[in-house]
Amino acid sequence: MNFRYSLIVSLLLGLSITGFAQKETPDYRPQYHFTPPKNWTNDPNGLVYSDGKYHLFYQYNPFGNQWGHMSWGHATSTDLINWNHLSLALPEYNNADGSESMIFSGSAVVDKQNSSGFFTKGQTNGLVAIYTAFVHRNLAPIYQHQNLAYSGDDGKTWQYYKQNPVLDLKSKDFRDPKVFWYAPQQKWVMTVSKADRQQAYFYESHDLKSWKFMSRWGRAGNTARVWECPDLIEVSVQGEKTKKWVLFISSGNPQELYPGMQYFVGEFDGKSFKPDQAYEEPEYVDFGKDFFAGVTFNNAPNDRKILLGWVNDWEYANDIPTGGEWRGAFSVPRELSLKRTAKGFELIQWPVSELKKGQKEAFSTQNLKVTSNYEVPFRGNIFDLELTLKPQQAKVFELKLLQSTDEETVLRYDVSEQTLSLDRTHSGNVSFNPKFASVEKVRVPLKDGKLQLRVLADKSIIEVFAQNGEKTLTDLVFPLKKEGKLSISSSGGESVINLLKINSW
Template sequence: MNRMLLCALPLLVSITSPAQTPGPAADPYRPVYHFTAPKNWINDANGLVYSNGQYNLFYQYNPQSAQPGHLAWGHATSPDLLRWTAQPVALTEYASLDGSNTMIFSGSAVVDKDNTSGLFAAGKTDGLVAFYTGHQERAGAVVAQHQNLASSPDGGLTWQRYAGNPVLDIGSKEFRDPKVFWYAPQQKWVMATVKADRQQVYLYESKNLKDWSFLSRWGRVGNTVKEWECPDLFELPVPGGGTRWVLLISAGGPVEQFRGQQYFLGQFDGKTFTPDQAYEEPTYLDFGKDYFAAVTFNNVPDGRRLLVGWANDWAYAQAVPTGTEWRGSFAVPRELSLRRTAAGLALVQQPLAELRRLGKEALSIKSRDLKPGPAGYELPFHGESYDLELTLKPGKANLLTLNVLQSANEKTVLRYDVAKQELTLDRRQSGNVAFHPMFASSLETAKVPLRDGQLQLRLLVDKSVVEVFAQDGETTLTDLVFPTQHAGRLSLITDGPAQVTALRLTDLSQSLTP
């Protein structure tokens, strides 16, 4: 999707990636089990597709620096969505004879197993076709945004831009982020794009991935404070029978002035998306400040719908204090499903099941009474990269507080107000918050009703990333934090008698060490 892009020489070797390289002392903020590029700037996930036993993660990447600009598609592959290998830069910015410069904005990728495009050799069943927004500038001014394709016969290692690009151009400067998928009932490809400034999704169809015809448009509902970006449209089963189509849109977020994502449930008949309700109010995907531009994988073999989001916010993304070597990470992939709740049918997000293969159990508690008082209960574990599962019964307590990444003068605070049934993530004392005035400007709060009188939480904490999953994934909050003291303590505090009914902590600090 966004906003800047790149021109670069390809990487010549594969490198074992994300945060498997620098140790905590050398790089206190590079996550251990959340994806980061080996160096430089990243933002949106692009071209998520499974092929030949590998998950392909393409992403907006600046090979020149850790600042936004000159965006290309970086590339990494993984057999399990846990351990990633960096691959050569896939798609790079290019100049035209008319003096304009076309940069590679966000998009998607598909496996053209039947060679509907005619771009591959006879019998080729694993050719990849990528769709990206060409962001065209001349003398620093935006000329156009249009949709383009490139093909790869070798699993995404090398690419050829299509000679007939752009394959879709409506003469707009705000037309981007193509998500392409196969619509089996009508044996055709469908592309979801956005007319960003109109807050509308535009849908197109094609039989050959090269020639596209307009189907319909839909939008201007929910959050329309900011432009719409990064659409994704897919089908999920409904418990008890039937299906719903889910439309994801990146736009304004639940915290004013920040970006976020909303989702809509409805039906898609191959031409038109019809929502289940009016959606006069937004239905948000994540209630933190740092989850944006999430899209799902195509072609996952077991049928799971897996989502990857950028853990950052454009308000301060280029200022986050991770140094000059790298900037940007992705949240852990999330598996999506639908669940019937008291409030109706809801989209549920749960951490990738494969995450449980990592690390070692460091702490397990079946039951523990919590006594009120300012000291609370300090867990017998210190660390900055872990997976914490916790179930609390409030009892007579009105306020439940969990402090993580806690040191003498720092802590990231998760609070639950029993009466209001609200969960709040507070990073105002989390460490370095002064690098940008908006970083600690407000709290992140979500409505989280108790279930059977209990609050179930799962926290993925990874040095500078905190992901919170409440009530088995019915609500999520994602925030960046930048501790400076690194004691890594955890404590539980209540203002009345309460109880831990289950607790399990898995140490992930060495989970990806070769």
């Protein structure tokens, strides 16, 4: 590690656990979505629960607010909403041959049985991080291989395994290991991406150090871009005692119609993954532009499956106008389940229940008829909104958020098409990148003639959950004005709002 890196890392390690000294960016820094205290972040990494705390590691640049010098930042929480910022966990480093290694994405596990031998006898809470080292010279790629680091003090300090790498194919596109404990065969399983082949590779180990290849699967769904950030988990089916395996893949955003994450439902026998269907057409996790690299927490209590994603898009990620200090945020943690349908199993996502803690009702109404435009008596840019409506004779229904004079972010439902769209073309600052202004659309059929929405607004983040989490849309917005008006309109006929409830903090 050279002197400049050593100096910066020393400064970071000396900071208080309450976070960096910072100048708050009042316009766009979210209140209940995680952001780094300063500088750049992208993928969430090493999500793990241990000793009553959720650990969030994340791709982080200690030196600036654009991508580079990838290392792992670190924060912890007891409720998944309020995060305690900790010192830098895994900094990039120099290699003996003069190359450098950035710390790319990966996972973390609690080595309860000390299978690795890294910890003292009897210790059951040792943490092991499994990450991709991006080996390069002046950013020219050499290899991507899998490595270990370990911590015996609840993630406060870390040591790199002296015999790294533990898995190396001499490839430039081999990354993002997600490791979990497979109890039926008492072993560790790694899902890792062979990115350029659009395949997930599966390995097994009994000590986290020696890995044996088992199988590979892929080239289904969206193969237009490289595959990244795989995650294989077992998810409960609603209303049943059944569980199914779900494989998540992040696959870029090659054009407007391609969201960034897809999923496949099937079976895993400890060796190979077999999907339930051919998946010639992709199944997407989120239909907005700004949800990517989502992964789940290992070891979460009560077998909870909790997904966290990066709220951004590589097409404009380095340009978003969040101010000079910080850049990048994460979604609200989402609880996952599956729903059995005639077409197969459908992923259901819902904000974790902890989000309701501390909320207060700001406005509510029921059985309200809307024939043209209704100005909601609420102002704000931080809220949790629930809406159930019956379009009746209406052809189009619109919920306009964060309105200020000529600015608005519009949720639009087309009754004949039964599609829900999120329109940010007039949301405020859309000129910082030509690919930012957009309208995202997803088919959302009515249920018993009704549309149910939950909308989370947090200054610069909009997350939409439709029909109790069957479809989601996540987008960034950057309003230039601060009036925060909210209105509802119905065109072509009358709509009935069965329930409108707005909570704030």
